[in-house]
Amino acid sequence: MHHPRSHVSIALAAAIYALSACGPVAADVGNTATGRDTICPSAPTSSGRLDCAHLPLGDLRYSTEGPRKGTIFLCRAPRRSHPVVGYAPWLDGDTWNAYAKLAVRGRASWNGAFTEHIAGDTRTIVADGVPTAPATTGAFPISPSDPAFAYDRNPNSIASYDIDLSLPANPSVAEQPGCLHGGAIGIATDGVAIYDAFDAAGYDGVAHEVQDACHGHPDRSSTYHYHGWLQTCVRDDGSATRDSSLLGYALDGFGIYGPWYHGKILTSADLDVCHGITSPVRWNGRVVRIYHYVSTYDFPYTLGCYRGSVGG
Numbered sequence: 001m002h003h004p005r006s007h008v009s010i011a012l013a014a015a016i017y018a019l020s021a022c023g024p025v026a027a028d029v030g031n032t033a034t035g036r037d038t039i040c041p042s043a044p045t046s047s048g049r050l051d052c053a054h055l056p057l058g059d060l061r062y063s064t065e066g067p068r069k070g071t072i073f074l075c076r077a078p079r080r081s082h083p084v085v086g087y088a089p090w091l092d093g094d095t096w097n098a099y100a101k102l103a104v105r106g107r108a109s110w111n112g113a114f115t116e117h118i119a120g121d122t123r124t125i126v127a128d129g130v131p132t133a134p135a136t137t138g139a140f141p142i143s144p145s146d147p148a149f150a151y152d153r154n155p156n157s158i159a160s161y162d163i164d165l166s167l168p169a170n171p172s173v174a175e176q177p178g179c180l181h182g183g184a185i186g187i188a189t190d191g192v193a194i195y196d197a198f199d200a201a202g203y204d205g206v207a208h209e210v211q212d213a214c215h216g217h218p219d220r221s222s223t224y225h226y227h228g229w230l231q232t233c234v235r236d237d238g239s240a241t242r243d244s245s246l247l248g249y250a251l252d253g254f255g256i257y258g259p260w261y262h263g264k265i266l267t268s269a270d271l272d273v274c275h276g277i278t279s280p281v282r283w284n285g286r287v288v289r290i291y292h293y294v295s296t297y298d299f300p301y302t303l304g305c306y307r308g309s310v311g312g
Contacts (some may be wrong), residue, residue, distance in 0.1 A: 108141025
């Protein structure tokens with residue numbers, strides 16, 4: 001049963017996140033995936049094959065002074081001093097192994113809502129914060145019987161809440177990139193909030209925290225969210241023969257697309273300081289050449305900064 005909470009806009013989720021440590025999640029990926037390519041494709045990139053057994057950690061790779069490629073431009077430094085999840089067997093020095101990482105067990109079913117419409121220059125998105133059907137998440141709070149519990153004892157539940165978001169339908173690039181406030185940076189097309197790549201202490205949340213098989217988990221406000229790897233469970237039409245599709249929207253209005261482009265997987269090396277690129281994509285029902293962000297398998301996963309303007 002879902003228990004709706006009071007109306008909360010995605011824009012306010014950043015403030016909520018700043019006050020709450022993002023709870024970790026855990027379970028064996030082998031319980032929900034059928035093979036290595038299900039977890040991470042064996043695919044070419046501009047610098048060789050994608051190696052998801054040795055992905056670089058993004059721990060503390062942030063700046064509060066301005067954007068830098070491969071880092072996150074934060075408005076303020078994280079408040080905590082240590083990662084939510086410290087030691088784990090899939091962490092190895094300055095890299096992590098996506099194939100070895102645990103995922104939270106269980107299959108909780110959801111029938112969330114997500115609608116969008118454009119009127120003039122405004123895109124209005126209405127959702128309830130849980131995945132649209134057919135969708136399942138891991139079982140939260142994490143059970144003591146779940147192997148993930150040994151590394152991440154996320155005590156939080158998932159609850160629906162009201163999202164009523166107004167974004168520019170045709171965003172433009174701002175003169176200067178904007179910083180991320182921590183927490184929510186956008187919304188996926190399945191109605192789930194997208195947070196930045198960090199846990200509450202500025203460590204790589206995708207690598208350290210134990211999420212479910214969709215790379216999602218709830219925080220202390222019961223907000224289910226992704227830190228990256230949107231393409232795992234948000235529908236992506238991308239493949240070795242087809243470019244990726246739209247997976248979500250950032251709070252500045254620009255789209256977030258999957259990593260497939262011209263038969264290769266894009267990585268941070270192919271993108272700008274905000275983790276974006278200008279190329280032809282399907283946007284508002286037609287193919288146009290436009291700036292957009294990319295959900296990659298390497299840090300910072302979705303956004304490094306805002307390329308457009310974010311309303312108050």
